[in-house]
Amino acid sequence: MSFRIIVLAKQVPDTRNVGKDAMKADGTVNRAALPAIFNPEDLNALEQALRIKDKMKDAEVIILTMGPTRASEIIREAMYRGADRGYLITDRKFAGSDTLATSYTISLAVKKLAPYHLIISGRQAIDGDTAQVGPQAAEKLGIPQITYAEDVQSVENNIVTVKRRLERGVEVVSCPMPALITVHSSAPACRNRNSKLLMKFKHARAVTELQEETKDYTELHSHRPYLKIEEWSVADLDADFEMLGLTGSPTKVKKIENVILQQKDSKVISSDDKEVEALMVELINNHVIG
């Protein structure tokens, strides 16, 4: 039996480069104006998985992502860097999932991929910064979690040992596998694309993607089955409908406000000696300082 590592990765809008056009007039986010990227810490997670694979002859790295058809872009991206294959979990019924519904859906997909040894996810996704999906998936699968990993130090005799990065220090912990690990941004960056793998996988497509393609991939995919990205919908997962999507999400968004700077009553002064002195006197008299 091979050593199976499942990497959870999400395609996210690049919230770090939000321009003026990223917010619509009504205060909602204009997702279309933001480039969709591989969630940064999921790349750190992928690298940890690939490092284990480098050391082990029979390890395989499977990438799992839940999202719209377009999310298969990151499955290809992961394959260019060394992942063996990927699964796209996609269905309209998943829309509106909060972290509880997302982790439930992901846990069902993971169960279909059993037996597995490690699940590696990013610490958090930059669209919500919640850091909840990893631990919640671990709970649903009934396996231990190790969060904020900076280095998966060893996987031996069915024990994984991990160095964790905490707010005020570090911890080294170990536990039996299977286990779920979430990876922190302080872990090593992901390796670059490999040009051979890029050539090999650039025509990898998921079924719904093929439906949108003008080019006919039927021939190619029948010769090279590894180019088919597996796709799972609700029908493929043994799901309780009540726990999916919006229905399965206990948290509701009541209100969204755009962050707008409000002009305060503000005194503007120059760096002129007199003005600076007057300000200091005012601050002292008002007991703001001193």
Next chain:
Amino acid sequence: MNNIFVYCEIENGNVEDVSLEILSKGRKLANQLNCKLEAVVIGTQLNNIESQLFPYGVDVIHVADDPRLYPYTTLSHAAVVVNVFKEEKPEIALFGATSVGRDLAPRVASALKCGLTADCTSLVIGDHTENKTGTEYKNLLYQIRPAFGGNIIATIINPDTRPQMATVREGVMKKEIVSTTYQGIVKKVDIGAFITDEDFIVKIIERHIEEQKINIKSAPIIVAGGYGVGSKENFKLLYDLADLVGGQVGASRAAVDAGYVDHARQVGQTGVTVRPKLYIACGISGAVQHRAGMDQSVQIISINNDPNAPINLIADYTIIGNVSDVIPKMIRYYKENSK
């Protein structure tokens, strides 16, 4: 039943600041909802823990005391919290948005199948009407948090599941003692009934936790420097001013990235959140991620050579000028005018 629960973090026998801050907020919410405030404390040698907690207005403390429960591990603490919550049925459950709280709370929320909102910066009680069904909800917890990289502020509610769970950022709630003579009761958790050996399969091999040396959170005055300060040497001016007025030095991420100052001083979304009575922003442009950590300051002074820097919009006073020119003047005139 229907009370407010706060999970308290312990380090070396002391309740962490973040937990005391959340208890202070919890007390106010409890007064508003006319319910009790309860604390869950898990660790070892907790004999005297109530003396640290009662002053914050805690009515009931659930203590789980066992040598195996310190330092914190996920599964054992989750088992205790989940079982206490199943018995006590809290209305609201709050955790710190810390390495511990953000590891524990999702595990608990998943086990209880309830909603959880991460990283809240504000908690408010309010009503809600469900548009589709017209169902009315009274006294829900509005869980308010920045999202989308700090570009939006979202209000999240959990209408139907209990407890309503949230993690709360460190430094955003004010730590307030209710009364040094406040009295509550202590309940011992029956650990044997709640945890099994399986909950200890994650072993801690090594642990290095640094005492928090620099703590700018509780400083009444913060002199913060940004990339515009220009160098590590120029930052000395900021330390001088801070020392003089009894403050601490803070920084923007750009200043930290440039190596001018230590990361522990970073203010903002990925640093600490502060609310001093005076925040002096020197050479800081005021990016949304920075403002997220300081815009609740009582007064803000911006020193910037760009009259159009966004920080000026939230400043009470803007000094248009060069940092290395203005700060020595502030130091001089402070010395001359203070008694």
